[in-house]
Amino acid sequence: MEAKTKTRGILTAIAALGVVFGDIGTSPLYTFQAALGTIKNPTPADVVGIVSLIVWALFVIVTLKYVFLVMRADYRGEGGVFALLALLDQKLKRLPEKGLPIYALVLLFGAALLLGDGTITPAISVLSALEGLVTIHPDFSHYVVPSTVLILVLLFSVQRIGTGKLGAVFGWVMILWFFTLALTGLLWVIREPAVLAALNPLNAIRVVYILGPGSLVLLGTVVLAVTGVEALYADMGHFGRKAIARAWHWIALPALVLNYMGQGALSMKSVGCSPDNPFFELVPKGSLTIALVILSTAATVIASQALISGVFSLTAQAQELRFLPKFMILHTSDKERGQVYVPAVNFILGATCILLVMTFRSSDNLAAAYGLAVTGTMVVTTLIFGRVTRVCWGWPLWKTLLITGALLIFELPFLISCLTKIPEGGYFPLVVAGVIMIVMLTWYRGRAIIFRMMATSRNQPEELATVLDDPQTLKPRGQLTLISSSPKPLYGTARAFEYLHRGGALREQVVLMSLVGAMEPVVDVKNTVEVKCYSPRLWHVIASYGYMQEPHALEILEQASLLSEGKISAPGIDSYFLLPREIIVEYTGSKMPRWQRSLFGFFSRIVSHGPDYYYIPQGHIMEFTWTMRA
Secondary structure (H helix, E strand, O other), X not given: OHHHHHHHHHHHHHHHHHHOOHHHHOHHHOHHXXXXXXXXOOOHHXXXXXXXXXXXXXXXXXXXXXXXXXXXXXXXXXXXXXXXXXXXXXXXXXXXXXXXXXXXXXHHHHHHHHHHHHHHHHHHHHHHHHHHHHHOXXXXXXXXXXXXXXXXXXXXXXXXXXXXXXHHHHHHHHHHHHHHHHHHHHHHHHHOHHHHHHHOHHHHHHHHHHHHHHHHHHHHHHHHHHOOHHHHXXXXXXXXXXXXXXXXXXXXXXXXXXXXXXXXXXXXXXXHHOOOOOOHHHOOOOHHHHHHHHXXXXXXXXXXXXXXXXXXXXXXXXXXXXXXXXXXOXXXXXXXXXXXXXXXXXXXXXXXXXXXXXXXXXXXXXXXXXXXXXXXXXXXXXXXXXXXXXXXXXXXXXXXXXXXXXXXXXXXHHHHHHHOOHHHOOHHHHHHHHHHHHHHHHHHHHHHHHHHHHHOOOOXXXXXXXXXXXXXXXXXXXXXXXXXXXXXXXXXXXXXXXXXXXXXXXXXXXXXXXXXXXXXXXXXXXXXXXXXXXXXXXXXXXXXXXXXXXXXXXXXXXXXXXXXXXXXXXXXXXXXXXXXXXXXXXXXXXXXXXXXXXXXXXXXXXXXXXXXXXXXXXXXXXEEEEEEXX
């Protein structure tokens, strides 16, 4: 059993390697070359300083901050900025309908930045990979954009397979990639061991001090070494912290450090310390160069998977916190609850990436926008993580200030350096993040107003039982089932009950059905059914279902009929179901601007429809339409 568990852990780490570390893992292709290009006539000491900056960025930001600290702040095994918000919300219990606290707004902006970056990373990753084919033959340049579009279509088409299965395939490619990084770098380190001085952080400080204000340009390129770091945290729910940490410590980190040092050693050996392309010059020209280009192309295509998976995770978390409409979410693994696939988001993300490729047509044109979103999210994560350590973990103030202050001193210069790219294209992720922020705040505000209205309605089952037992109440023949996702009998359905009562649409018997999601992948739904009687005409049925299951309302109602000894009617021609979906048809009032009410109404009409989940025949469905006075 122990051997089986160990084997599973290794396989999970390999899968994590293929999904989580693609972006960071392919950064040696361009990071060192871009950093070296910011210094005119670099000396061997400058080369050591640049390598030192890159290596210590990996040590501090990835290893210390994320692997050792931030990834411990999980919410039900999930990571990402929304996990931090969920932790604080669970502890403080005070997310109001408007006037969100500063920490919530900051976190939402960080999440919006990362979602925006998810549209850039796949486009620039695949595009830059195929641009490497030009080194094989210049005529291939005409096929770069069409081939990129084709690969993106294929990449987004296979997302429905699931992160775990994709990682199992991608992982073995990335193992070969990291082995190549380590080997090519090690051979040059052996030839020029003086580059090992980069392990001394004083060399990083020295090069920044000598360059002065000009070091901002250098830091803007060094940050490319960690642009995929936020995916480690966002993808934690897909594989778990242990698998990601193992893959980083055992494989990714040693390989990256050796390769960056190898490129530094090559530069120190070159005349003028400025090779044309230090990464590809690590191997002799000829067949080995061609093989390296092909392998790097495959690895860079895989690199985009980290952000795609991260966007799926963030979308699912945002829905759970009521910041995004309810899109259909498919769980693709019975081992990790966080492995999800969101079809609507996958389509939007894929279409946006293809549009970016066809518009910008080269990785150079997209480069200015690359990095700003991630560095912004990195700083946001540090700030809110500090609050989590105080509120949720009870750290003393001095300890929180020490840790967060040290991280900010290291990260803020990277953010400032990326802000200088705004006029050249860095505005794009900011625009996308702004649009996403508007959507999230509008949806949260609108839903909060609706929930508050519902809370003012009758919310005690005993009151509704009295209404049903009243001989004056019009009750046509049949049974009406009101479905909600809360274990509370009238959560989300009390207002609908009132409207049906006024409109004479109640039935002679009403069943309040609570379909509650469980943390397990699969449960025996029939054995979870519970029945409670408030009156002969009003019943409450509770059932649980696993996250890999879709609840079958008719079968649950049949089981409830057996448990109630036939007092609850089994599904038949007189059975009707009211699903938990409000269609907003009119907007009045002043609590939301007209444009915001219109936006909320649009999203309320496109949310996932109940029949997609509950297997209820269309002819037995009643929908609730009402006027939102907001």
